[in-house]
Amino acid sequence: MNALARLIGTVFYVGHMRPAPGTWGSFAALPLAYLLYQLGGFWLFLIATIAVFFVGWWATIEMTKGAEDHDPSEIVVDEVAGQWIALLPVLHGTWMLDLGALALLPGWVAAFVLFRAFDITKPWLVGWADRRDDALGVMLDDVIAGIFAGLGVLALAALFHLVIM
Secondary structure (H helix, E strand, C coil): CHHHHHHHHCCCCCHHHCCCCHHHHHHHHHHHHHHHHHHHHHHHHHHHHHEEEEEHHHHHHHHHCCCCCCCCCCHHHHHHHHHHHHHHHHHHHHHHCCCCCCCEEEHHHHHHHHHHHHHHHHHHHHHHHCCCCCCHHHHHHHHHHHHHHHHHHHHHHHHHHHHHC
């Protein structure tokens, strides 16, 4: 197997951590997101999010080539892509308000919890993508879970800022 694909697909071997490698992959996405945001702000993070989808798709194709299991648990690059999508509204907010990356820490927590909830339960389109049984489906279910989580983050932010405050 391609060593680079394995390194990317497992996110530097985080995917081999047990139990719950998907949760570990999502958790590993957080400091990586913070680092990217610190290095280049929102735009670098957005570009990296798009790039991790395509690089992750390639790595998943390579890692599952000829395998019966289309979505082995050690592949967690899909969790990174989805988690970063869930974080986009939070980091866009910090960028727009010229705040530090962790200023909206409750948003980070909400993005993590909501993403994991959608990724684990696989409602509606998340489940549809997961049932594709191919590398694109591996990536897409987490992308869709990330979109749903990001929308949830926006809804919670609106509730907090418009109703509670």
